[in-house]
Amino acid sequence: MMSDALKVYPAKPEKVYFYATCLVDLFFPDAGLAGVQLLEREGIEVIFPQNQTCCGQPAYSSGYNDQAREVILPQLELFPEDYPIVVPSGSCGGMMRKHYPELFAGTPQQARAEAIAARTWELTDFLLQVCQIKLEDQGQPVKVAMHTSCSARREMGVAEVGPKLLGQLAQVELVEQARPAECCGFGGTFAVRHPEISAAMVQDKAQALLDAGAEQFVTTDCGCMMNIAGYAEKQGLPLKGQHIVSFLWDRLQAKDGGAA
Amino acid sequence: MSAQPIQVREFHPRVQAALNNPQIRSNFRRAMDGLMTKRTAAFAGWDLETLRELGAxxxxxxxxxxxxxxxxxxxxxxxxxxxxxxxxxxxxxxEIIRDICQARGAKSVIKGKSMVTEEMELNHYLEAAGIEALESDLGEYIVQLAEETPSHIIMPAIHKNTDEISELMHEKTGTRRSHDVDYLTASARQQLREKFMRADVGISGVNFAVAETGTLCLVENEGNGRLTTTAPPCHIAVTGIEKVVEKLEDVTPLLALLTRSATGQHITTYFNMISSPRKAAEKDGPEAVHLVLVDSGRSNIYQDQELLDTLRCIRCGACMNHCPVYTRVGGHAYGTTYPGPIGKILMPHLLGLEDTRDLPSASTLCGACGEVCPVKIPIPKLLQRLRKEAVDGDSLQPSRVAGHGIKRRWLESLVWSGWTRMHASPGLYRFAGRMMGRLRGLMPSKLGAWTRYRSAPKPAAKTLHQLMQERSVKSQAVKQESKG
Structure with a gap:
């Protein structure tokens, strides 16, 4: 697991590639835009390759490695320069960082897959550790719970990052939830292959967030967000979710009259 | 034991039944929470990563x-x-065990806890041969009374609370109904003591078999293991072939990891090291000791460099204690001897994928199991491997597990090839994204199993691709203007 490996952060670069992930692209582009703007605020030029689609994880985690490779092959061409690749997701980041090398081992693309893996960073980790970002809170007081995705926590080793970033915001109270490290039950296709187990898990997660006294939750991953917030919406629970970078960006803007 | 034969394949109905049973939900949640807390406390102050490295x-x-x-x-x-x-x-x-029993004219067998004998359904077999087999581990004893199978590899009766156990013992053994755990335990002990005195053969498992010294190590808390292996005149130890270690020193880190990972204990009450039958001058111990080494599919696993890691397991149960799926559905839902994450990666080899087809996908790949495994078995990676085997999904690594390809269905294959075509061609993908945004008002509010419990996600009016394209056009225009 990534968390076992030593992470060597690069020096703050002039340029990065932004790999949005398909969920951010299609359903939560505001999170992508917030991420781009936070990077630009650090003086970094953000390159958004227009040929990006999907990291291949849905097929890969379903056992369809051939299909995953077919989707990933053109994605390997997107990052010709030696810039870091920043991903607003622990899950897709983990796919690229940890599983690309496994998937392409012994193929002509092995070296490229390994190079891309080594340059892939989860966005909040990059903002905190590489950019040393400083956030000035402009928002109203709010109680927030953080859900770090399992892949962000265990594959990318960034469990501490979200709370640290939120800790910089003076008006934001991060509330403690029961069993913070427990999975929300998303698991990609798991949610539809084993819907009843998934429902039992997300029910408990939503309850834990509410019991913590959270007015809203933030998360590293849009998969978890769709799961938890989608469940809360359907059940009529007062629990909204936001990608953590959308939340951070909003907190920086609020002074001039509302979110960007 | 007269457990009901289980249809391994009926995974979904059993899951549904377990989820609908509030007793199961609360018994497992409470028990697993307790075990996780105990484990964390037991490793406090230890360099756990180094110890796990050593164990592995x-x-x-x-x-x-x-x-x-x-x-x-x-x-x-x-x-x-x-x-x-x-x-x-x-x-x-x-057969070997039955023959040993019959050669001694044995009528009654007392058993210590052993998962490998559960795996081969030894109790059934012996009963059919007219030999009574009584479980002496308290949890196994309860499970046997209830005519069930263990729901956890360390705590076989963890699915039952005190109420249920009290009722069961009352019904089957005539104890009075009581919430007093000490009373219930003492009653069971009383009944078991008599059996120990009369038993012709004792059968136990093995935790570690040390090759260099010829030592069979048995870890237990109740003393029933020691009685099983010493009171009857004959002791038969049964183990899977993977339990062997090289040297006595190897036991030290494994034992430290096992007891803390399993029950959060620094050490168990009993640790037995068995190396021979009773010797001439000795006053106790069995006159005959047998070891049965069981392969049962293990050497098949051994042939594959990746799957081999499955055999590292020291059967501590920490993976199930930390598994959010196991915690919700309990051990019986799996329908296999070994439940939980280790069951999902081991049972397909013992039974074939045909019977265990739904197990590899029944995980979010959250990684909690791999994180706590004391010998660092990469459980999520092995689940991934079995998913691949189940659909014959990798032409670079041909499948080899029995029953592979069982989940490959034409409809699902068709869905994946459509998905692949879309995502392997950036132009098509961008076009589809724009269309989804434009037609977002027409998107279905029902999306199969997803929307049974959740609202459907709504596509954004514009994709990030579009937004970034517009931004770049805008900034180009600004540049042009400032030049002009």
């Missing part, structure tokens, strides 16, 4: 020399007076 290294070293270590173990045990038997299948192991 010990197991890997043993597995890398498995054939020769097994022969060394046999030679040493034989020299010390232990009779060693090899069984290729569970059935053969049952």
């Amino acid at each position: 290294a010990v197991r890997l070293r043993a597995l890398s020399r498995l054939p020769e270590l097994l022969e060394q173990l046999e030679a040493n045990l034989v020299q010390q007076g232990v009779q060693v038997h090899w069984a290729e299948t569970g059935e053969q192991a049952c």
